[in-house]
Amino acid sequence: LEYYNTALPLYRAIGNRSGEATTLVSFGAVYSALGEKPKALEYYNTALPLYRAVGNRSGEATTLGHIASLERSRGNLQAARTNIEAAIKIIEELRTKIDSQELRTSYFATVQGYYKFYIDLLMELHKKDPSKAYDALALHISERSRARTLIELLNEANAKILKGANPELIKQERSLLQQIDARDTLRRDLQTSSNKNDPTTKATIQKLTTEISNLLSQYQEVQAKIRTTNPQYATLTNPDPENDILKLPQIQQQLDKDTLLLQYSLGKERSYLWAVTPTSMQTYTLAGGEEIKKAAEKFHTSLQQETISDLSIKNAKQLSKLILAPVADKLALKRLVIVADGGLQTIPFAALADLTANKYQPLLINHEIVNLPSASTIAFQRQQLTKRQPAPKALAILADPVYSATDSRVTGRPANSQIAPNLELERSALNRSARSLKRDGWDRLKNTAIEAKEILKLIPSTKSLEALNFDANYNWATSRALTQFRILHFATHGFVNQDQPELSGIVLSLVDKKGNPISGYLRLGDLFNQDYPAELIVLSACETGLGKNINGEGLVGLTRGLMYAGAARVAVSLWQVNDEGTSVLMQEFYKQMLQQGKTPAEALRAAQRKLWESSDWHSPYYWAGFTVQGEWR
Known part of the structure; x- marks a missing residue:
């Protein structure tokens, strides 16, 4: 209080009304903590018009939140409701004014406490008067607090905002991701090295951190440019939380x-x-x-x-x-x-x-x-799927890629031992990702070939695509040919970057038949640029259903990219699944879908149940890792 009392006249003397309001709010917080609620309310009410006068909407929302909390503590629940509703209205308006998707997401993460408070308040009101349906309103607020960026992405995907963007911008986007990846790899190596406390090493780590931050900003600017230069972007409106988020x-x-x-x-x-x-x-x-x-x-x-x-x-x-x-x-x-x-x-x-x-x-x-x-996401998906014509062919499988020149399937010798700089960056990033999963590189997953061949037996060859070994590569994964298939199945290594989700990816063939290095890193960013109008996409790989847990958005990772690409539903994993067990599970999964006519969710349950009943695969470790997300009909 002594320090705030010294600061307040200084702010007033120089006419800094925003600073004056912030100090008054700080006074209110202190008096509220001391239990002097009326005095605290007086300070908040003095700060509010000052924030409004200078147009500081964020400060206004914060103050309204404080008043709501104080009124609730005094038992004035309706007054608390009025104030928290006003605060959230401002938050929603501020959110829509942020063009950068990443900044919008990070801002929304910082204000989740308002939504949690409002839900809790509504449930308290419901206990006092169940007839007013406050619990139904609380459910609507729960919907408004989650996956909003994903809903906007699904809206964008329908307008194909990122798909088919300016090739030069896509090239810039990919180059920036490679540079971020390379620096992140070096930084992590230094952070785990024996001389990590050496002053020179510490300085290098700090320099790399700054460079990564700057490159991320550039990457986000390029993404914003891709969106805003699309002619259809201007016609897209942000979902109205009152009307577009489900009640x-x-x-x-x-x-x-x-x-x-x-x-x-x-x-x-x-x-x-x-x-x-x-x-x-x-x-x-x-x-x-x-x-x-x-x-x-x-x-x-x-x-x-x-x-x-x-x-x-x-x-x-x-x-x-x-x-x-x-x-x-x-x-x-x-x-x-x-x-x-x-x-x-x-x-x-x-x-x-x-x-x-x-x-x-x-x-x-x-x-x-x-x-x-x-x-709400299922409603958005269904709106888009109603106009979609089913793809003419049944299934495309990319499986059992070739990761190393020492693989027995490599029949020649590389023409040149030199590796291109962009591939050097990619290899460095993939090696670091392997180490983060406690793997020594990317070992061949032999059972994925068995998995693929057994599944393909269930479908006429005229209705399927088999891309195994060297053909399970980046070019096939990004080919327009995949738009012809109702089911896409990737049986390979996958990984999630918990710190920077955009660096999560799927590992495809890294060498050609002669052992020459080729690009094989299908990043989340690449998925956002794909058109996969599939009924089902299966990532038969490790931890593909995980991601960075962001308040208000949930797990941001590969699932999001696949939904943006057009998947009606995805099957993904929650841990480092067993290679052989996954092969058995997937074969049964497809039998249930293709021979028994079950939906993907029904088929997964039937396959998991069969493994549960088997003595060899009884443990949930073998069958519980996979989940279906999205449309269940």
Whole structure:
């Protein structure tokens, strides 16, 4: 208070009204913490018109948030609601004024606390008066708080904003990613070296960090230029959160009588679960987000074992009790559509314990399970899919690439031992990614060839494309020919960069038949430039369903790129899956789809169940890693 009292007249003396308002808000925060609520409110109310006078909308939103919190603590719930609604209205307006997608996403991540507060407040109001449907409004606010950039991306994808962009800009984008990758590789190597504390090494690490930051800014500028120079970009409007983000009746329209939506919102003190059918909705209060996150991490870790232990069963039951116990008797035999939050995004619900069974039985035995980033994304996808004509051919498979000149399939010798600078950068990045997965380079995945050949037996050769060995390369992966297929299947190595999602990728053939190095790194950025109007894209690779967990957006990674490219649904993995087990699972998955006529979600469940019933593949480690995201119909 002493320091603020010294600062306030100085701001006033120089006419800095924004600084004056910020100081007044700081006074309010101190008095609120001291329990002097009326005095705190007085300071907030003095700051508010100052922020408005100078047009500081962010400061205005912050102050309204403070007032909402204070009013709630005094029991004035409707006053709190009025103020938090006003704050969120400003936040939504500010968000739409940010052109850069990355900055828009990062800004939205910083304001998630407002949405969580509003949800919690609405649920408190619902307890006091259940007749006012505050819980349904809380569900709408939960939708408004998540996957908004993805929804805008799906809108963009329909207008083909990034696809077919200026080739020179695409070239710049790719070059910048390679430069970022190379510096990031060198920086990580130095950070783990024995002399990392040496002053010279520290200075080099700092220099590389600055360079990466600058290159990222350039990369984002190029992406913004690609968008804004597209003639159709100006006709796109940002989704109106009030009207375009789904409310309860619209969410219910996306469901059928056999489907139950389970939507989670994890909060600091308590979390919430909405269980929605076409005709009903129930809400439940769950434990705090941190308790659920810890249980989810334990469950995820214990699944990555080749045998089922008492500990893994205990962890499955513990998490199930935290997040499913309130609805255990409502699940029946329904399809479960999961909109997860926080740490729940990385766990396979299929392997959770069915609480109605006496002993451990995975949830998949009685339930087909589908994941969505938000309920609104399925509505956006469906709007786009209604106009799409099915592709004429059935299946394209890229599998068993050749990663090394020492591979027995290489029949010649390289014409030149020199490697081009751009490929040198690519190899450096791929080597670092391999080390981050605790791999010594990219070993051949022999079972992917078996997987591919067995799957291809299910389809006439006139309706399929077989790209194995050297043909499983970057050129085929980015070929226009792939637009002709309803299913695309990539059986190879994949990885996710948790720090910079745009550097996540799929590894394809890195050498030709003579052992000459070729480009084989299909990045997330490349996927955004592809046109894959597929009914299903399968990434039969490690950790392809993970990504950087960004508040308000969820996991940002390869799944997002594939949805942008046009996939109606994707099948991806949540950990480093077993090569042979994955091959067995995928063969059964395709038999269920192509011979039994099941949807991808139904087929995955049937395949997982078959492995669960097998003594060789009984452990969830072999079958639970894969999930289906997107359209379930």
